[in-house]
Amino acid sequence: MIRINLLGQARPKAAKQAVPLEATVQILFAVVAIGLAALILGITYYQQQRQLHATQQRILALKAEKASLQQIKRDVDRFESEKAVLQQRIDVIETLQKNRTGAQDLLQMVANTVVRVDSLWLTSFSRSGSSLTIEGEAGSIDAVANFITEMKRSGYFDNVEIKDAKENDLVPSVTTYAFSMTASVSATPTGSAQAQPADTTAPPKPAAKGRS
DSSP: OOOOOSSOOOOOOOOOOOOOHHHHHHHHHHHHHHHHHHHHHHHHHHHHHHHHHHHHHHHHHHHHHHHHHHHHHHHHHHHHHHHHHHHHHHHHHHHHHHHHHHHHHHHHHHHHHHTTSTTEEEEEEEEETTEEEEEEEESSHHHHHHHHHHHHHHSSEEEEEEEEEEEEOSSTTSOEEEEEEEEEEOSSOOSGGGGSOOOOSOOOOOOOSOOO
16 A cells, blocks of 8 residues: 655654663673673683693603613613622632631641641541541540640630540551541631641651550
8 A cells, every 4th residue: 555645744654762871881891891701711721831842852751761760770780780790790709718718727727736636636627617526546535635625725716625536546556546526617717726737757656566
């Protein structure tokens, strides 16, 4: 349907409603608040990311340091093991050398003691640690007693004890006595007999058959 304005007057326009100033300010504050919140969140996120990255780098560095320390520990353990093996070898060598030197000194000392006793000679001599077992023959019981006395006076032997002494018929027409005794090597040898060389002369012959 077509409408015709017969009055010839302009049609009035609808009036626009004005927005209240208070509402505009509230909207503006809301926009600013949202912007500030977004800025703060962005800054916080960036800082957290930097801290996270730094922490991850620190963790990687610590892991690398741990691996290095573990390798050093393995090297130290290997060196300690090798050192222990070498020290054990050195101890064995020193013990063997000490026993060798000690055996030479011991034999020298026994020889020095025997040559100071007449009518006595040894037939067996053994050592176990510091303990000695000695067997021999003598022309008289007095010779055995003198041998024991000389061993005690030498300062090289301790705990000298006679175990057995009896007459035997080792040599026909000659009185001899078989004896066995024990002693121990002194931990701190003393006495002048150690420095005296052994007599290289042959031991005296057994006494003639007969008792006094």
